[in-house]
Amino acid sequence: MIRLAYFQLHCPPPAGLRPRGHPDGEPPQQPAVRQSPACSIHHKGDYLQILEGPTEPVLRVFAAIAKDPRHTGVTEIFSRTHQQA
Numbered sequence: 001m002i003r004l005a006y007f008q009l010h011c012p013p014p015a016g017l018r019p020r021g022h023p024d025g026e027p028p029q030q031p032a033v034r035q036s037p038a039c040s041i042h043h044k045g046d047y048l049q050i051l052e053g054p055t056e057p058v059l060r061v062f063a064a065i066a067k068d069p070r071h072t073g074v075t076e077i078f079s080r081t082h083q084q085a
Helices: 055-067
Strands: 002-009 039-043 046-053 072-081
Touching: 002 055, 046 055, 055 072
Parallel strands: none
Antiparallel strands: 002 046, 002 072, 039 046
């Protein structure tokens, strides 16, 4: 398992995440494997996100995000491996 945090500048909201009070009233969907952020903090278009899950899938997701032209200024802050509880 790995936990990886990164920052990105001025990007669209992550797929599947909607702000509280979204008009359709449904909560954000949670994927079977946390390939969407385990934690997402948004401020004026910038995001701090934490991905968590099996090491290889998380690293593949992060690599795809870093290469995606919709995401700018992607900077890895930290990554740590840990045992699943």
